[in-house]
Amino acid sequence: MKRIESPEPQDQEMSFLDHLEELRWHIIRSLLAVVIAAGGAFLAKGFIFDFLLFGPSKGDFWSYHMLCKISQLVGIDGGFCAEELPFTIQSRTMGGQFSAHVWTSITAGFIIAFPYVIYEVWKFVSPAMHSKERKHAKGFIIISSILFFMGVLFGYYVVTPLSINFLGKYQVSEIVLNEFDLSSYISLVRASVLATGLIFELPILIYFLTKVGVVTPDFLKTYRKYALIVVLIISAIITPPDIVSQIIVAVPVLILYEVSIIISKIIYKKESSEKN
Structure with a gap:
């Protein structure tokens, strides 16, 4: 049985x-x-x-x-x-x-x-x-x-x-x-x-924000240029005031941001398909 x-x-x-x-x-x-x-x-x-x-x-x-x-x-x-x-x-x-x-x-x-x-x-x-x-x-x-x-x-x-x-x-x-x-x-x-x-931990944060509907992939893409400014400001805060050091720190953070967009796109599509 x-x-x-x-x-x-x-x-x-x-x-x-x-x-x-x-x-x-x-x-x-x-x-x-x-x-x-x-x-x-x-x-x-x-x-x-x-x-x-x-x-x-x-x-x-x-x-x-x-x-x-x-x-x-x-x-x-x-x-x-x-x-x-x-x-x-x-x-x-x-x-x-x-x-x-x-x-x-x-x-x-x-x-x-x-x-x-x-x-x-x-x-x-x-x-x-x-x-x-x-x-x-x-x-x-x-x-x-x-x-x-x-x-x-x-x-x-x-x-x-x-x-x-x-x-x-x-x-x-x-x-x-x-x-x-x-x-x-x-x-x-x-x-x-x-x-x-x-x-x-940015990709993890974006994952949860996408899950609860706070951000979307389109939102992250639209505000990418503003995110670049924020990243440069953060880099300037945690590094010495020279351009080389700021670029060294900014590059991996920008890569993480792009990875976060991909993660958000995957989660958004999955959430949309489950609703439909």
Whole structure:
């Protein structure tokens, strides 16, 4: 005999307070994952600071070698070939180094725990989706995480070295020495890494905005020229004020925008066919 499958149970209607309670637990679990990852990062102080965080402050950093070769190939003197960067990093407050250790560990914890944070976000929004869409949870988490980590790596290996190389060498006068405070240096690295990590989530954002009908492929195409201006403004904010650095950052973001248009077109056609 053919087995008759019972229909899926319908989700019960949740009140506003129930949604808040559900959201609270998703946030708590996400924060717990970040705290656990931050604890591991706190114990790995030597690797986090000496190897990762202070890597771009050294002239032998991998990115400077690559930028040096590229600048020589195109015949541009970008100042990337110096063996040592002309600045020092110092801490001028009693709790400066401990505070930097704690906040850096929290930032690293968020980056490490990002896949789980995305998983909790998906768990919160998935009840509002169809059963077929819920099956794509694994793919959503993997793609979101890959995009975020690609952005983090781009921020660390491209945006951060460009910023440090420019600002570390910039002088209004030879009398003024560049002696940067530890918190200022860490803030620059943190902002560069997190900003690009989140910017690389643009295709995921466009996916959801298309799903809920906020944007369409035609809308994205129509406002492409305005998006270009926005991208250049963002590039100018997170990079040094030179055109080469801004172009280096703007190109991958514009590529992501074009990819977002393709994603929006696919989702829009699928949503339209299901309605018809």
